[in-house]
Amino acid sequence: MSESNDRLRDVFRAAGRRLTPQRRLILEVLEESDEHLDAEALHDQAKIHDPDISLATVYRTLAVLKEMGLVEEHHLGEDHSHYEAVRDGPHYHFTCLGCGKVIEFDTPLIAQVKQELSEREGVRVIGAHLHLSGYCAQCQAKKAGGQGSNEE
Amino acid sequence: MSESNDRLRDVFRAAGRRLTPQRRLILEVLEESDEHLDAEALHDQAKIHDPDISLATVYRTLAVLKEMGLVEEHHLGEDHSHYEAVRDGPHYHFTCLGCGKVIEFDTPLIAQVKQELSEREGVRVIGAHLHLSGYCAQCQAKKAGGQGSNEE
DNA sequence: TTGCTAATGCAAATCATTCTCAATAAGAAG
């Protein structure tokens, strides 16, 4: 317990930052969640383990983690942000306009788009967000079948 | 002037909405702008022609136009929204993290991604937002050349 | 022209996010 515990601390030290229990907690909650949490949901989850953690700290930590590349911010709905721990490679999102479900996917085609744009415009591409929207299979069936609305 | 004037009105009527001078003005400002205006900039522009138009009306109209498919909303920077009149086909954005410049581009590869995802997941894709970020040619040169910072 | 009701302007209200500041605690140094 005295050795593996310091991996994350080293990452923070390398970034010239301090590893606090709050930061560790916030990152853990994000990593253990399958969802794309927003700041408030994240705060709620974190409060289970540390009832005193403040929303301001959540936002501040999110900014730090984002800067360190450990977390990504997404604008999925129309309003506020959602956050996600960076696991493997980049991936993209599809949101169902009917039920709100989010499907994650990946595709090499985006790398091609980056390549294409880099050559055409001379830019250096660092980040890519792709957000598709439409209707999932279930919601299509629902609309086609009957006009009964049993979904909010 | 008594005939072409009603094109837009018909579009509104078909949507069960009223065409007001304010709505016409807001759409005109958006259509005549090359930029991706935010609500406040749009309000400023609109006030030139109608000093009494309110910011609330700008937001309300933007929502209506978006719903009618005449306008698109983008999250380009990190904070508030920018709006753009829908002209032709879909197109995508690159934002320079150095100077904030926005480059618009199009690519058939996104259509491929849609196709791919539709087949794989059975979804029906309606909208697509692709937002790349990085550094434009000038900002790369600036960073490489000297450390002189002449840019905010 | 009339009447119904959507749309407007204004100001107050919300919502998400950031900031201020005194108190606390991480981590480097001794």
Add this chain to the structure above:
DNA sequence: CTTCTTATTGAGAATGATTTGCATTAGCAA
């Protein structure tokens, strides 16, 4: 293990964007 420096925290006020309530105005169908 104690000390010191200063980044980080919690609480709440502040900010900025967007929305809403309400009384008034004005589209547009009849």
